[in-house]
Amino acid sequence: MGFGINRSEIFTRKGLSPTVKFPRILGIECVGVIEQTTEPKRLPKGQKVISIMGEMGRAFDGSYAEYVLLPNDQIYPVETRLDWKTLATIPETYYTAYGSLLNLHIHSGESILVRGGSSGVGVAFMKLARALFPGVRITGTTRRAPKADRLIAAGYDDVVFDQQGQLKTELKFDKVFELIGPATIKDSFKHTNPGGIVCSTGELGNKWHLEKFDPIMDIAPNGYLTSFYSGNVSRQKLNGVLRLIEEQDIPVKPVKVFRLDQLPSAHRYLESHDSFGKVIVLNQADD
Numbered sequence: 547m548g549f550g551i552n553r554s555e556i557f558t559r560k561g562l563s564p565t566v567k568f569p570r571i572l573g574i575e576c577v578g579v580i581e582q583t584t585e586p587k588r589l590p591k592g593q594k595v596i597s598i599m600g601e602m603g604r605a606f607d608g609s610y611a612e613y614v615l616l617p618n619d620q621i622y623p624v625e626t627r628l629d630w631k632t633l634a635t636i637p638e639t640y641y642t643a644y645g646s647l648l649n650l651h652i653h654s655g656e657s658i659l660v661r662g663g664s665s666g667v668g669v670a671f672m673k674l675a676r677a678l679f680p681g682v683r684i685t686g687t688t689r690r691a692p693k694a695d696r697l698i699a700a701g702y703d704d705v706v707f708d709q710q711g712q713l714k715t716e717l718k719f720d721k722v723f724e725l726i727g728p729a730t731i732k733d734s735f736k737h738t739n740p741g742g743i744v745c746s747t748g749e750l751g752n753k754w755h756l757e758k759f760d761p762i763m764d765i766a767p768n769g770y771l772t773s774f775y776s777g778n779v780s781r782q783k784l785n786g787v788l789r790l791i792e793e794q795d796i797p798v799k800p801v802k803v804f805r806l807d808q809l810p811s812a813h814r815y816l817e818s819h820d821s822f823g824k825v826i827v828l829n830q831a832d833d
């Protein structure tokens with residue numbers, strides 16, 4: 547029925563994923579129903595399912611299509627009342643945000659910084675954190691002043707500007723959700739309270755490895771550095787985040803919905819300065 551667009555797919559399209567051989571249909575996630583099956587008991591025809599990662603759209607053809615052929619063990623049946631638009635917004639983005647949130651061990655009343663606040667994963671994280679921990683104060687970063695109002699409208703309490711890898715604030719935070727990644731981790735720790743945690747989940751800064759990083763000096767005093775990888779799929783966590791969204795009525799809304807024949811525009815939008823939140827594609831406009 548549909549799928550989210552991910553930054554990693556833009557990288558792959560540009561030929562920057564060394565293990566991916568072209569031609570290849572992209573797409574690392576999808577939601578839909580079973581059309582043909584070799585496991586009718588667990589995956590009967592018509593069953594609503596989700597799939598993410600597992601080399602879909604990388605080693606074999608992925609979800610940018612009407613139908614996708616997947617190994618059974620990476621197809622997850624779901625029972626949900628959520629509509630297709632909402633469901634298509636969730637898998638990779640909300641799963642990643644949820645896993646990172648758990649790894650940050652957040653407590654009510656803490657201050658949280660989302661570095662890369664306007665990204666799909668960043669907005670998802672903010673919404674989940676807000677629903678789970680009502681007392682928290684959540685600040686989002688952006689490099690672009692015109693996006694500040696949109697961050698507040700989306701639900702952030704405050705905005706901090708991120709310029710040339712430096713946060714333009716003297717503030718420190720209890721927890722930092724780091725989506726720019728190795729390019730800014732060192733700076734993030736300068737803004738982390740003693741005992742705080744930085745969860746480095748993204749690589750928007752286009753750096754994949756830490757360089758000139760001295761763990762003894764650069765991690766905040768008594769602090770922690772952690773991460774989350776969506777390729778380690780736990781059915782429990784996947785269903786956990788779906789349940790959470792449904793039960794708490796979390797406002798999961800894509801920022802833009804494209805049709806399958808508008809895929810190039812979807813990529814162009816995500817690459818533009820205007821990009822904000824999650825972009826999805828539905829196979830039919832009336833889904």
Ligand SMILES: NC(=O)c1ccc[n+]([C@@H]2O[C@H](COP(=O)([O-])OP(=O)(O)OC[C@H]3O[C@@H](n4cnc5c(N)ncnc54)[C@H](OP(=O)(O)O)[C@@H]3O)[C@@H](O)[C@H]2O)c1
Nearest residue numbers: 553642664665666667688689747748749750774775776821
């Ligand atoms: N660990 C995992 O398993 C996992 C899973 C999913 C995603 N991720 C990663 O999480 C990150 C977010 O993914 P997404 O799909 O949510 O991203 P996205 O929506 O495409 O993010 C777009 C935002 O990124 C910011 N941005 C773009 N280029 C940047 C740069 N060079 N430096 C700093 N900021 C930049 C822009 O914010 P402003 O214009 O507002 O500054 C833009 O609005 C990506 O790095 C992705 O690869 C990791």
